[in-house]
Amino acid sequence: MIPEKSIKSMRRQKILLARLQTITRTRYYKYQDIAFKYFGLFCTILGIAILVLFLANLIYTAGARLDWGFMTNLPSRKAAKAGIYTAWVGTLWILSLTTLIALPIGIGAGVYLEEYNKKGKLANILEINIANLAGVPSIVYGLLGLELFARFIGAGESLLTGALTLALLILPVIIVSTREALKTVPYTIREASYALGATKWQTIWNQVLPASMAGIFTGMILALSRAVGETAPLIVIGALAFVPFVPSSVFDSFTVLPIQIFNWVSRPQKEFSVNAAAAIIVLLSITFMMNGIAVYLRYRWQKKIKW
């Protein structure tokens, strides 16, 4: 027989042990928590640090090259005289034209898929195909653009062909982000609208679209940020390396910043790589500016929503 006392003490010991274990376990979880927090912080900083390093390096090599003359000079074979005037004007042309073409079509398709044709075989097929299109390499769009827009439609190697091709390239992204934005509008809003006697179109136009505009614009601008850096499809459709004039209509030939950068990087003389670095800074600023606009628009539209 074991004396009662010892049983009691054993029990107490067990309890103590269990308490100790829970304490160590909670401590372990606490450490795990902290460790993960710092891991997350490390990941965040890593991304930003690389970007900052990259930017610092760029500014260090090309900061001095970036002056007013660089922005307003025409292309030249002499690195010191060469500028990116036609390239950045071409980039702005392409961006605005691409927006004008892709925005209405993308939103239209997104609204149709989300509001009118939500279920059924056709919707499934369309959905899979749009997802696939988003994964097609950009050069394939370039080849399509060359045959379809430049040759078949006869737009030639013009700004219009470039913009149409890039619009095609970013359409899947816009459609998907439009649908996601529409999904965030609560169904009760739609029901309330119907209850007041509104038609489907009136509901979409007056309630659903304004409420989801923030998301749509964000998606649009992120898609454009991708388009602004594209080189491959534009080379295929005939964006040129040397264009000493600014386009005056959508049928003019053109060049864009990525092509100018690509052209300079592949030159043997080192002075041109400095030019390329300076042009990269300009291209990055355009991207940052667009992201800034996206943030601003999102903020503005969100403030308007009062449910």
Next chain:
Amino acid sequence: MKRIFFATTLIALAMACGKKNGTTETSSNDTTANEHASGIGAVEIDGSSTVYPITEAMAEEFRVESPNVKVTIGVSGTGGGFKKFSRGEIDITNASRPIKAGEDSACKANNVAYIELPVAFDGIAIVTHAENKWMNDITVAELKMIWEPSAQGKIMKWNQVRKTWPNEEIHLLGAGTQSGTFDYFTEAIVGKAKACRGDYTASEDDNVLVQGISTDKNALGFFGIDYYIANKDKLKLIPVNDDNDANGKGAISPTEETVKNGTYQPLSRPLFIYINKKSMEKEVVKNFATFYLANAPSLVSEAGYIALTPEIYKIVTARLDKGLVGSVFLGLKTSVGIKMEDVLKIE
């Protein structure tokens, strides 16, 4: 909200209408001849990226003379340029090799007659790491031994090529298979265009090759001489011996002189522009072509290439003035090792 949508649809509509105008505009190209006569107009150029620096220099200087002429240059590569040229889409194409029979028949099929103008020489340089002490020359036979397709997997050490060279791995770098430089190098060295071993580091960007060779002591590579000149401190130029004393004894380095007088063989090559005969009816294209040849002696060397001799420029200018169409190279078996004077005099 509504306004934005209205604006976008309106602009989209306007553009759709504009598109129609555009197509009629392009089809009525012939009626705009009056414009060109007054020094306004466009010269559309595309093609080789090797010839690009020369044509770019020409376009830039031509702008000083005729500021209202829109000269544009693309870099689709020699093959890509000929494709557009044979469709009649461009006025002039840059080429780092003569036109091929297939490209010539494509031109004929589309009724595109062309004027062939050699404009410069380019030397392909054979280079190694700057501190390579053991390689001071190389023969064409040795180059062939290294680069031919059957060398793959067999010729892997330098002492297999020449006994006095070290027992070290061979690392090869060269132009990518899409470039005219690759076509010319393989034809000149192996004997057949595009015939080459596959286990070498290929890049379309010559700066990548420079980087690779300058950091690897066992490397050997080839590219246009302008990339060697811009990176002289990092690379060593290897003289090439073609074992033919008729065009210079022993191993010869590519210099302006040896490329010009045809002794740096077989790795010097002519560069061309091809002009659509129909485009020559446009005053601006004719002016630009004349300007090109007149300024080639000075601008070609500035662009990093080697000018033709004054005699050859004279013959070429005469070809342009007469409007001689067709290629003198089509009848030849190879464009390697030819003397420009001899070929052009065939006419």
